[in-house]
Amino acid sequence: MTTAAKHDLREVSSHFQLDGRFLDAVPYGSGHINDTYASRFETSTGVRRYIHQRINQNVFRDPESLMENVERVTTYARERIVAAGGNPDRESLTLLPTIDGKSFYRSGDDRWRTYIFVEGALTYDRAENVGQVYNAARAFGRFQKLLSTLPGKRLHETIPNFHHSRRRFEDFVRALESDPKNRAASVKPEIDFVLRHEPDTSVLVDMLQRGELPERVTHNDTKINNVMLDDITGEGICVIDLDTVMPGSALYDFGDSVRTGAAAAAEDELDLSKVGIDLDLFEHLTHGYLDTAREFLVPTEIEYMPFSARLMTLECGIRFIADYLQGDIYFKIHREHHNLDRARTQFALVEDMERKADAMRSVVDRYR
Incomplete structure (x- = not known):
């Protein structure tokens, strides 16, 4: 040892x-x-x-x-x-x-x-070029495709309600109502942002419940560093970190990969003028994902891909602001107001996605 x-x-x-x-x-x-x-x-x-x-x-x-x-x-x-x-x-x-x-x-x-x-392969915490973005997304699409026919009983939920956006909103409301650290008064713009977006939090979970979206085997943590990229070819050869593989929507995986893989700035960037969706990265990511996933996805899943990117980003921001209100008890922080900074970055990213919704839709339509 x-x-x-x-x-x-x-x-x-x-x-x-x-x-x-x-x-x-x-x-x-x-x-x-x-x-x-x-x-x-x-x-x-x-x-x-x-x-x-x-x-x-x-x-x-x-x-x-x-x-x-x-x-x-x-x-x-x-x-x-x-x-x-x-x-x-x-x-x-x-x-x-x-x-x-x-x-x-x-x-x-x-x-x-x-x-x-x-x-003969490595993981990368951040993409060094657009080719890595494409290849990682392609690997996640192939992973979903491999498991789209998994036989047998439903997988266990290793973290129940992990991407249940409505439940995340309800957790936020409880944190707001209790406000144990008396922080709510100082973050009214962020609170108002979440409250305005409440209807969005129910969309995908309601569609799953009504059978309008199929339940899939999903990874649920689709960061680029969960794909091993071949040292020689650069291809995404192996998806790793399978602890959160469980039932969900394919849109959870795509949306969260956009949140982390096509953002122009870091998750906790203080200068919000730098925050936004990089449409070039989004195009390479979408292209890679659909190259391996389009043949098993249903049309409704493809239709909601741009929305899923906004929703997964919103959900993450809701989790950050709820944790801030509760006194930073879940996410590790490395500076004062770190979770608040993270929430503001996610909400700024949502706003930029909303402004660029037509452009994102055009990208998806190009590769569907």
């Missing part, structure tokens, strides 16, 4: 069916939820790497159901990739079983899982 590691990875890894002799393990990646490590094992054919993760049970309260989801999704994805002549060890996360054949190892109160390390 390295001095940087908080856990005994030699001991943890001994409970999984891994080839070779343990060499070392180091913390890996930029994720903030689970504890993630990359290990090296010496084998007869050279050094092999694995990924080990300790599931954060403060966020995911039912790790057994979560791992049932992950096991079902990765097993089915691998089957479809093999049938198409692909390489399942690179194009899907591969769970490795424990010694007793389980998908995870229980160590006291901790739950650990192990994946094959996907070599």
